[in-house]
Amino acid sequence: MSVEPSASVAEILASRSGEEMSLNDRYLNPQMGRILRTLGFDKVWVGGEGAHLIDAAGERYLDLFGGYGVFALGRNHxxxxxxxxxxxxxxxxxxxxxxxxxxxxxxxxxxxxxxxxxxxxxxxxxxxxxxxxxxxxxxxxxxxxxxxxxxxxxxxxxxxxxxxxxxxxxxxxxxxxxxxxxxxxxxxxxxxxxxxxxxxxxxxxxxxxxxxxxxxxxxxxxxxxxxxxxxxxxxxxxxxxxxxxxxxxxxxxxxxxxxxxxxxxxxxxxxxxxxxxxxxxxxxxxxxxxxxxxxxxxxxxxxxxxxxxxxxxxxxxxxxxxxxEQLVARAERMGALLLELTAPLVERYEVVSEVRGIGLMWAIELGAPSGSAARRLWETVERRQPGLFSQLITVPLFHEHRILCQVAGHRMNVIKALPALMIEESEIRRFAAALEQTIAAAERYPRALARFGLRTGIRAAAARR
Ligand SMILES: Cc1ncc(COP(=O)(O)O)c(C=O)c1O
Missing domain, CATH: 3.40.640.10 (Type I PLP-dependent aspartate aminotransferase-like (Major domain))
Known part of the structure; x- marks a missing residue:
């Protein structure tokens, strides 16, 4: 469907919602389209409020990407x-x-x-x-x-x-x-x-x-x-x-x-x-x-x-x-809470090598576990693509917990969060709990990988169609 140049923003938003991915593939960045489909992140985002993005079904996702850190106040303040x-x-x-x-x-x-x-x-x-x-x-x-x-x-x-x-x-x-x-x-x-x-x-x-x-x-x-x-x-x-x-x-x-x-x-x-x-x-x-x-x-x-x-x-x-709204002090408080809730993961899970952060700039680093069986599994995943292990965490966080976060750079097993500074304490706690649950599942690697492989396989097949 084409659009009249005279169409208003409201008309475009009302009549063409759902065409985002196809327009992207045709005119913008099809490789980004492939990544989004592969990970299953190809949502139609219709709104944003505070620390959340809202999809076409009205589901709210906790956005820890924060638009690469622009949403200090949250979205649409x-x-x-x-x-x-x-x-x-x-x-x-x-x-x-x-x-x-x-x-x-x-x-x-x-x-x-x-x-x-x-x-x-x-x-x-x-x-x-x-x-x-x-x-x-x-x-x-x-x-x-x-x-x-x-x-x-x-x-x-x-x-x-x-x-x-x-x-x-x-x-x-x-x-x-x-x-x-x-x-x-x-x-x-x-x-x-x-x-x-x-x-x-x-x-x-x-x-x-x-x-x-x-x-x-x-x-x-x-x-x-x-x-x-x-x-x-x-x-x-x-x-x-x-x-x-x-x-x-x-x-x-x-x-x-x-x-x-x-x-x-x-x-x-x-x-x-x-x-x-x-x-x-x-x-x-x-x-x-x-x-x-x-x-x-x-x-x-x-x-x-x-x-x-x-x-x-x-x-x-x-x-x-x-x-x-005293958001600077709030960032310090919420950041301290996030660290307090997530730092113990280093002791609890072999695959977590470090949790670090300052204010609401936070990261968790994953590393090869020491046990030989677990290490072999880690190496198998990482041979496929360095940094892939992190996706065993970010993909389920997105699909099962509606939390958007991603790796902190190319080929690194570091997952990063830059939430809105007004994020609710309950959302910090929800993220920490979801993260632990997901890491526990990923450590029981075979099932997690099977799930992930299946999903990416299905998505990749869908992307080819
Ligand atoms: C520390 C730092 N400097 C500069 C930039 C570039 O900013 P922009 O993407 O607005 O050009 C970024 C973006 O992520 C950044 O993190």
Whole structure:
């Protein structure tokens, strides 16, 4: 069925629901379609509310993906919707370009009031990767140095500059040559960092306070020491808080856990309220003034939609709700509860090697069990595809418990959760119980695999039809 270009959103939603997968396969990403069918995740999502997604049958699924971490407030928060409606009703003088606007200025004021004293200006962007691109450019221009260091396993986005500081080969491969002068150091390896900084050519060290791919936590002294090494070397210390920022780890910014004072801070994701793409770099006054150092250099960096009114309004509403509903403290409390409920799984199940987290950024790592029979079974699954064992957990969680979560990166047996910060305590408890039940079933491997194999076989056959 085709659609008239004049059809309204309401008409499209009413008349074409159910065509999502076929449209995706025809025009978007058929390989994603295959994954969804294989895992049986090919639902028609018709709604979202708070921490839940709602399918066409009206069933509610606990969403622990959180749209890769954008739904800090939960989905469709009425106050963000109201803020966006207010902007449109006000018919603001959006995007004057040769002019400035109020909402973006107030957002900068509000973000900087919640950030460490080391930053004093905001450079707007439209996404996480754009914020990181801006940070790389600002660091190079401010220092006049070419090199950028990043941590192994880092993820900073997928445009070419951000990809050049991506510590995962599966994302980089095939897209080279990437930016020259970008080199990895181990996450936590202070000596390697000191060695690389010694030449005096490094503009910036870009680091996630907690790594999103795998949910890797830093050792307690690492980030302060890294900052100190950067300061001593005249290298800008850049915290990528795109995923960890805006309350996720139980602090407004994760850097507060270590009282860091970075030169640049990247934020994005949750600032959107789950509605309007946004990003921003908070920049020290010194770095800012070296880049934008004269009238002829006022538009040296920027983008058409940076600082637009809808994004700024969504971000301001997000900050307001975060504070009124005390979601940052709630993230800390709910995260502690989730850890308390799930940490004992390490002792109880051979296949669980670690449970870790900070605030509502949580992960469970599975590993080969020590018993020889169990180990053989693990190896059989992993030979089929590294990281497959995790799917013995995520697939039943989805189908039997209506909980959406996934692996934390390619070829790794780490399952991750980024729930909405307003998640109910009862849902945390439900997830922990479902997780334990599913792990217990997966450890009794033959039946679990048979079930999984059967299901994926059936789905794959359906996908071929
Ligand atoms: C730490 C970090 N930086 C940057 C990005 C890129 O953000 P975006 O997908 O909005 O470009 C991500 C996305 O997952 C991220 O987790």
């Amino acid at each position: 009425p106050e963000v919707i109201a803020a966006l409606q207010e902007v449109m009703a006000a018919r603001t003088g959006n995007l004057p370009q040769l002019g400035v606007t109020l909402l973006s200025g107030v957002l900068a004021e509000q973000l900087l009031a919640r950030a460490p004293q080391s930053v004093a200006a905001m450079v707007p962007a439209n996404s996480g990767t754009e914020a990181v691109e801006a940070a790389i450019k600002i660091a190079r221009a401010a220092t006049g140095r070419p090199r950028v260091l990043y941590a192994e396993h880092a993820f900073h986005g997928l445009t070419l500059g951000s990809l050049s500081i991506n510590g995962n080969a599966e994302f980089r491969d095939g897209f080279g040559p990437l930016l020259a002068g970008c080199d990895p150091v181990g996450f936590g390896d202070e000596e390697a960092l000191a060695r690389e900084l010694a030449g005096g050519e490094v503009a910036a060290f870009v680091v996630e306070p907690v790594q999103g791919k795998g949910v890797n936590l830093p050792s307690p002294g690492y980030l302060p020491r890294a900052q100190q090494l950067c300061n001593e070397a005249g290298t800008l210390f850049v915290c990528d808080e795109v995923q960890t920022g805006i309350g996720r780890t139980g602090r407004f910014l994760a850097l507060e856990h270590w009282q860091l004072q970075p030169d640049l801070i990247c934020v994005a994701k949750a600032l959107s309220g789950g509605f309007v793409p946004i990003g921003a770099v908070l920049v020290s006054r010194a770095a800012f003034e070296k880049v934008f150092d004269g009238m002829e250099r006022a538009v040296r960096h920027g983008s058409t939609f940076g600082g637009n009114d809808l994004a700024a309004a969504a971000a301001l509403a997000t900050l307001r709700v975060l504070e009124r």
